[in-house]
Amino acid sequence: MTAYLDAMRRYFDFSGRATRTQFWLFSLTVLVLGIAAIVLDTAVLGASKPSLFTWLVYFPHLIPSIAVTIRRLHDSDKSGWWILLGLVPLVGVVALIVFGCLPSSSGRNRFGAADEQHAAASAAVAATAQTAPQGASIVDQMEKLTALRASGAIDDAEFQRMKANLLH
Incomplete structure (x- = not known):
């Protein structure tokens, strides 16, 4: 929960670094919230596609998701511009998952201290x-x-x- 709250506190912070743990725990929390929103949409509104609750979860997490992904890229000494690879269908998402799994660069890199x-x-x-x-x-x-x-x-x-x- 700390990783999620840290990412939300750093809403518009695209600089610095995020560890694998911070990145993946934030991603897992957002995924669980998204699944809960889809279940609520289906149960309460009878919606067969993403609706009110899904959008209420998606929009507030859009910027922090981009920010924590960029900080994760920084942690493995990659430019944040690599996030644009996510726009390439299928290949981009797989590449970003691989980048999210890369180990942190040790010590200080061009994006700051290790932690x-x-x-x-x-x-x-x-x-x-x-x-x-x-x-x-x-x-x-x-x-x-x-x-x-x-x-x-x-x-x-x-x-x-x-x-x-x-x-x-």
């Missing part, structure tokens, strides 16, 4: 570690850094850099 939220969290952790209270021992600070690395909040390279700062 903007991760980068922001790392910066906050670094600021906290550098301004630790005088009473906090190096052992306590090392335990906190180790816990952050174990939880995935920081990666090994960030851990090593912060550990070096702490010990000097």
Whole structure:
């Protein structure tokens, strides 16, 4: 649900990156909502083709779907213009599904850090570690850094850099 809400919050954000998880969970949520809308159209309105409920689901998700797809393309270091491939019948949709399955490019690419939220969290952790209270021992600070690395909040390279700062 977090991936869906993140994509909706970033409604018109076509820059940056989206992980495979963010992209696919958002897509799955929209698919489930679409199926529910079709069922409601059939049950309530007796419509044999997409009608009121389907359009009420489709229109609000059109722009976020394009935006999250472009961010997903960025994550695998592809230009967002590749989304136009989706206009080619059948082949385009298959190509976009394949692009959605590609692994993320590691580290920073031309579209930004691997995970903007991760980068922001790392910066906050670094600021906290550098301004630790005088009473906090190096052992306590090392335990906190180790816990952050174990939880995935920081990666090994960030851990090593912060550990070096702490010990000097």
